[in-house]
Amino acid sequence: MKREQVHSVPSVEVGHNDDHRDHHESTAPEVDELESFQLLVAAKFNHLLASSCNEDLLSLVWIRKLLDAFLCCLEEFRVILFNNKTSTHLADDFFERSLKALDICNATRDGIERIKQWQRHLEIVLSALDSRQRVLGDGQLRRARKALVDLTLAMLDEKEGGSAFVFSHRNRSFGRHNNAKDHHRPGHSRSLSWSVSRSWSAAKQLQSIVNNLVPPRANEIATTNGFAISVFTMTWVLLFVLWAIVAAIPCQDRGLQIHFNIPHHFPWGSPILLMHDKIMEESKKREKRNSNGLLKEIHQIEIGARQMMDLVDSAHPPLSEQQKTKVEQGVQELALVCEVLQNGLDPLERHVREVFHRIMSCRTDGLELLGPGSSAE
Template identity: 30%
Template sequence: MAAADPPSPTGMGFFGMLSFRRSATAVASFDPAQEDELLALHALHAHVADRLEALSSHAQPQGPVLSLPFLSKLLDAVLSSSDAFRAVLALAPVAAAVSRPPADRLAADLLDRSIKMLDVLNAASLTLASLRGAHRAALTAASCLLAPALHRAHFARARRAIARIFPDDAKAGATAPSPSSRTMRALSVSVSKNWSAGRHMNAMAAHLAPPPQVPAAAAAGAGCGLGLALYTMSSVLVFAMWALVAAVPCQDRASAAISPPVAPPKQAQWAVPMSSLQDRIAEEWRRREKKGSSSGSAATAGLLAEMQAVERAARDLNSLLEEIAEEEEDEQAAVAIVSEERTREVTEQAEELAAACRALEDGLAPLERQVRAVFHRVVACRAEVVRCMEHVPRTASSNAAASASGVPPPQHHSF
């Protein structure tokens, strides 16, 4: 008895079609080249799903989502996903399909998003460098208050250091020095005054949609699976940059949309963990923005947990120092030595600030290195896509020459 034909995948989306095509190919085709293509595509989606699932598990159920360890894992996921994507592009039939519809439009969109991503990474590098200035100021405030014998002069120095962390809150006459040019070095050209992280993120997320569903009869159309790979990689890049902009106070971040930028189809393996992470970050972003606007304080423009801890400890310490200064004015105290009880309170707050500074310092340098690594990896991946897009014109010329000589052109696989 003849084997039954595979059930018709009518109405099935691309992600469902992938599983059907893979099983159908295994049964009916036995074409090693096409099976390699399908395996590479499946590996890309499975890898992205695994890394996002690990990120979702890493995020604490309570408390802030965006921390230095989380961002480090996120950028590492971008690096490894880029490697998986380049493994797909390394297959000759896939490279040949990049310049053919419908993959050509998706590839062009990915190239455009890559350029915008480089700008966001550049701005993030500037921000991370500027955080070092805030870290040094906070550490100065904590260190001078951990002296063996506290004097009022230590209090005044600590308050001046804290004023550099919150220049908008500084009283009249207390000015915050601008960062030096060396501190503000970036990966490429400096960010202009008119550059907007928010506008860049909105542009990156614009028109980000999965390939449209197609009838079953068109399932073998060229570029079908490659479109999924291009969409998946674009989604990973957009999500990662949105999370980075949410975490660090990039220039003109306020105009970025707080709503999640990626709406993956439910059939995608990585849809659930990405949607979960986006919802948690968006909710935290909304709470932070609401708290900052209602309090009227100069709340940080970023959600980075370690920087929030430094700011919170610095504000608590500054409030205590202001309270002590007001008491001294009321009592008209002329003694420079601080009382034992107040010394203990100040020391405890200073130790909390010093601990927050250590946590920020431990994760800041590794994250800066990863931002640079992602920057250069995106450049390399973009060059690979450009190389693939230039493949078809060369192949077309070769095919024309082969036809003239009577040699049949190479067979392209649908991908």
């Protein structure tokens, strides 16, 4: 991996490859720590980029790898944050942006609930068309057709019907079960309402995070001993992860038109930009309307349900051997999708919950450490 110098500031040569450099010289320990953080982020996102070059892109498995990478980066950033207690305005800036991530986590959980609802419709279809039945009659076909129609209606975009489902579940939040004492801690999040409002917009939330997100200047890097670079890096990690989740999972007022402007001299910039381009390509290919999300399994549900509807509509008992074979093949394909959803949705929800609490914990503990005057509220 090519490693380049982020800025021409002698004391903070993040990512600079110098084989002759003696790490035992009188270099400040935090400089090595900051450089290691840059390389860690680059390694994590290069690994994700490699995973996105095959069928895994935007799958449940890939999204969980993305969240793992985020949690690892956040933990390393937390150590750096606690070792740089003087740069409170930079920490406040990150905390203010991370605050917005909590609502996206809640909205993502609502989106996962929607996919579970679609899964239940698929399970009815599979039950109705179970090949172990001796005869596939009118009753079974009607039951399967009704479940497929219900699934189609449930997968309409939020403007036409999805918002009613989401809003009905908007009385829960990952932050709901916090201890009462947390509400009196410095930095308690004003976003820890039980859910987002009906007028909430994922697109606007993402835009508010990227607004005024610019690389630190040389003098700011120098005066903060390089901490400004770490804040900029972690903010971009946060933004990309949230943007990819909103792209994949059904979310209220989804929108992907966020301008990604990362200087290429950051070692992690290239993999993030390449993955951004890949996701935008998928968006153009697969999403005529900004509705259900780009998750690979959602695409499989849409294709499988459409094909099964065509089969059920054209089937009239008694079914011919050719019709039986086609129905059985369709059932097998839907069963595979259901199995992936069965095994992947609950772990994903737990992953998103962990992201929520780690962000909240980092923010709360950071504000306590830096003092009440640093609160971003």
